[in-house]
Amino acid sequence: MRREFKLPDVGEGLTEAEIVRWKVKAGDAVKVDQIVVEIETAKSIVELPIPWDGVVADLMAEEGQTVDVGLPIIAIDTAGGQAGERVEALADDMVPSPPAEAAVEPGVHGSPAPKEERQAVLVGYGVKTGAAQRRPRKQPATTAPSSAAPSSAAPTPVAPVANPARTEVTGPAPAGAPASESGRVMVLAKPPVRKLAKDLGVDLTTLSGTGPQGSITREDIHAAAGGATQEVAGRPAVQEERIPIKGVRKMTAQAMVASAFTAPHVTEFLQLDVSATMEAVRRLREVPDFAEVKVSPLLLVAKAVLVAARRYSMINSAWDERAQEIVVKHYVNLGIAAATPRGLVVPNVKSAHTLSLPELAEALGKLTETARAGRTQPAEMSGGTFTITNVGVFGVDTGTPIINPGESAILAFGQVRDMPWVVDGELAVRKVTTLALSFDHRIIDGELGSLFLRDVGAMLEDPLRMLAWS
Structure with a gap:
């Protein structure tokens, strides 16, 4: 079967x-x-x-x-x-079935979708939009269109698309390619091949296919994309690369645009001496409880954020536009922004506020390892309440991060480097970093944002405060 x-x-x-x-x-x-x-x-x-x-x-x-x-x-x-x-x-x-009344064929509004058939839509070109008529019943194939004008009451038939698809494309005809009376070129290529051509920026009308019946193959597309002497409409091709906007990159772009133009962002900066934090990191690495986990400055930054979030709960909230409410969350799902080959992802540690320091170190290690391997699951990226982005690993001092949608604040942790610093009235070389806190000004005013950032900085200048305030 x-x-x-x-x-x-x-x-x-x-x-x-x-x-x-x-x-x-x-x-x-x-x-x-x-x-x-x-x-x-x-x-x-x-x-x-x-x-x-x-x-x-x-x-x-x-x-x-x-x-x-x-x-x-x-x-x-x-x-x-x-x-x-x-x-x-x-x-x-596992596949949700749409109700019968809503089951319409893509591009054909007002009619139930057939059980076995659907209107052919070229992959990569989107679903057909706009008003469209019901699919007509199949008619015997004819070799030429009728010369009689169609009745105004009759629906306009939708041309069936074969596989491989033969489609009219405007442009100059390559050698041997058939052309219609209107000057359009008949291009023979399967939908996946058309999508590949679109992704790589290859003009199908400039190619001569090597496949069956002169159809264009994937090899033809790759050869054209890699050819330095390819010409389009008589002009040398511009040497450029086109990367499809899809998957993680597409979702990230949509989320960042929605956040940037929905939540009024304010960013505050704090430069501080983290010499004591760097010494604490060194000592923690020698503690047996941390022998199997990675201990980095990010661990103590995360702990400081969790302690400060308990002191200022509004920093860990969300704006509910539909209900016109501010949702204050008394738990912290701590997100860590991670750069991957497929784009930026923000997995989060669930209920991070309940973890001990060794447990938090282990959770952060697993989170970043999974993200870099591209194995982060959707559930691990949903439900975040506060995010940390570690731009310091790229040698960057600071930035103005954009709030992750559904949250109200994000903290950027810059690189730690040696800088001249005044200590007890004397100039000394210290380990210095810069924190940047972006927050939603609808929820968090300047006072609350400043107090939160000040306390995070104070705990990193003196890690003993984490114990005192925990």
Whole structure:
């Protein structure tokens, strides 16, 4: 029995994901819960297990292709039986089914989506928008369009798109490419190939395909993208790279724009002597309780933030626009901004305020290691209440960080470096850093922000205060 596994919603309301890497191929035997594919959502890389035993019949999406939630991505030949049917039902439950009234075919409003068919939409070009008529019933194929004008009452038929897709594209015709009477070029290429061309900035109308029936292949696209002498419309190609805005980068961009233009940001700076903190870090590394964990200045910065957040609870709150309320949170899910090859992610340590110092060190170590490996799960990035961004690891003194959406403040921790400092009226070389606190001025006024930043700085100048104020 052939079963099709549909792309599930692995996050909170995600609508699509990119196929990053298949771990199986057609003909491979698979077992229940075996990982078969890695996908990239708007939040992270996720591994998907298969819910059946069987043999891979078909991979229904290519690596690099973006697939809508609910569409099949792999077909499995199973032995059937009641157990298989039960597992299939469980797999189907992972994909939310839209109500019948709302189940409309993409680009066709007002009509229920057919069970097996959907309007062909080229991958990477988005869903068709605007008003559209109901899909007409299939008519016998004709070799030429009718010369009679269509009736004003009849709906405009939607042209079927074959696979590979032959589409008219405006532009000069390459050698041997057929052209219509209107001067449009007929380009033959599969949807994933078209998406690749769009991502790499390759003009399909300038290529001669090497595939079946003159179709353009992925190899043609890569060859064109890598060619230094490619010409477009008679002009040399500009040497530039195009990076698709998708996945984590797309989500980060949307979140930062929403935050920057919704919450009125204020940023305050504090430069301080952290020589005592650096000495405390050195001594902690010698304590047996910290033998298996990484001890860094960030650990004591995080502890200072947790102590100060208990003293000033409004710093750990959120603005609820719909309810017109300020939500004060008496728990701290401490987020740590982490740079990864796929973009910035902000996983958080749940209930960080309840952890001892060794437990906090262990949690921060696991969090950063998972983030750098690109394995942070969506649940680990949701529910944050306060964020620390450690720009010092890049050799930067400070910055004006943007608040993570759903929070009210973020602290930037700059690099620690030797600087001249006045100590007891005498000039000395000390370990100095700069803190920058950005906060939502709808919730946190200048006094509260200044008091919080002052206390964090005081604990880093004298770590004993953490014990006194804890």
